[in-house]
Amino acid sequence: MKIFCIFIVSAIFFGSYSICSANQAHVGIVKSAVGEVMVLRNNLAIKAETNAKLLEGDLIQTGPNGKVGLIFEDDAVISMGPNTKIVIEKFMFQPAEKKMSFIARIIQGTASFLSGQLVKLAPDLVRIETPYATVGMRGTHVLIKVD
Amino acid sequence: MHTLLRLAFSLVLIVLLNGCAKKTMVALVPDPDGKTGRITVANQAGSTAIESPYNVAIISDKNKQSPPVHMGKEAIESIFSDALSIQPKRPIHFILYFEKDIVLTSDSIKLMTDILTAIKEQGATDISVVGHADTVGSKELNFTLSKNRADSIRDWLVEKGINLSYINTTSHGKENPLIKTEDNVNEPRNRRVEVVIR
Numbered sequence: 001m002k003i004f005c006i007f008i009v010s011a012i013f014f015g016s017y018s019i020c021s022a023n024q025a026h027v028g029i030v031k032s033a034v035g036e037v038m039v040l041r042n043n044l045a046i047k048a049e050t051n052a053k054l055l056e057g058d059l060i061q062t063g064p065n066g067k068v069g070l071i072f073e074d075d076a077v078i079s080m081g082p083n084t085k086i087v088i089e090k091f092m093f094q095p096a097e098k099k100m101s102f103i104a105r106i107i108q109g110t111a112s113f114l115s116g117q118l119v120k121l122a123p124d125l126v127r128i129e130t131p132y133a134t135v136g137m138r139g140t141h142v143l144i145k146v147d
Numbered sequence: 148m149h150t151l152l153r154l155a156f157s158l159v160l161i162v163l164l165n166g167c168a169k170k171t172m173v174a175l176v177p178d179p180d181g182k183t184g185r186i187t188v189a190n191q192a193g194s195t196a197i198e199s200p201y202n203v204a205i206i207s208d209k210n211k212q213s214p215p216v217h218m219g220k221e222a223i224e225s226i227f228s229d230a231l232s233i234q235p236k237r238p239i240h241f242i243l244y245f246e247k248d249i250v251l252t253s254d255s256i257k258l259m260t261d262i263l264t265a266i267k268e269q270g271a272t273d274i275s276v277v278g279h280a281d282t283v284g285s286k287e288l289n290f291t292l293s294k295n296r297a298d299s300i301r302d303w304l305v306e307k308g309i310n311l312s313y314i315n316t317t318s319h320g321k322e323n324p325l326i327k328t329e330d331n332v333n334e335p336r337n338r339r340v341e342v343v344i345r
Contacts, residue, residue: 050272051272069233071235079230079233079234079235081228110227133190141175141176141178141179142186145171146172
């Protein structure tokens with residue numbers, strides 16, 4: 001019983017902690033969404049509305065009739081077709097502090113990637129991970145399909 | 148027993164075939180301005196560069212690489228038609244310069260109408276207004292100055308009918324100059340507000 005209580009308390013603690021972490025700086029926005037589009041954050045699925053803010057670590061997922069367009073803080077653009085899953089593994093855009101990186105991972109589906117300022121400033125720190133290969137970007141427009 | 152074995156064999160075959168069918172396709176295409184960049188596709192087997200538009204790498208094993216193949220524009224665009232149909236336009240940037248305090252230069256005043264036009268054409272719902280100052284004076288003074296600059300541009304946009312909730316203002320004081328200078332340097336190009344329209 002005691003252990004169970006500890007479990008409940010820590011679940012509440014970590015639960016509220018992860019909600020608080022939503023205060024972290026956003027890395028991009030949902031510019032347009034059609035059909036079923038979800039953002040998975042801290043094990044919670046949130047319906048992605050137009051203008052919703054995206055955070056590092058978010059998994060964006062479209063349903064069979066869904067599609068979505070995202071804009072990132074460095075001006076990069078990602079758009080996704082139906083049945084697509086992409087994780088924003090890492091995003092840092094603080095050139096003054098030399099903190100720069102953009103790593104996105106496509107798990108499945110179809111997506112279009114238009115590079116932004118990070119590719120110009122730190123090309124070696126921008127990449128898209130796919131199940132069988134890593135795509136390094138030297139600009140500018142890449143289409144990726146993962147079965 | 149014989150039938151069971153046969154069943155097991157077919158199951159293995161199905162799994163294998165499905166495994167083989169899974170692949171990743173990476174296509175380099177021109178960006179909306181017509182320029183084509185360069186990408187590399189790397190895995191355990193090495194790294195392949197793709198440099199020509201509509202060239203495609205198809206990978207079905209992280210231990211294998213094959214040379215890129217050319218695929219037609221139409222064929223590629225039909226595979227990605229849904230993703231391309233919702234691709235947002237890249238954000239548009241403006242820099243407004245100040246004579247002093249919150250007084251815009253005459254060239255920057257002329258830019259203001261272009262900003263309004265861009266917001267409307269882009270259907271923008273996320274507008275960043277970032278204030279900056281040159282290095283003349285204290286850190287605190289310049290923070291306030293850069294904040295006043297950003298606020299003045301925000302207020303003008305709101306007056307012109309832009310929804311306040313679409314605008315984020317931030318102030319960088321003298322910490323983020325466009326032109327790096329020593330402290331206490333009068334540099335007109337650092338007295339500015341940057342506007343990003345998404």
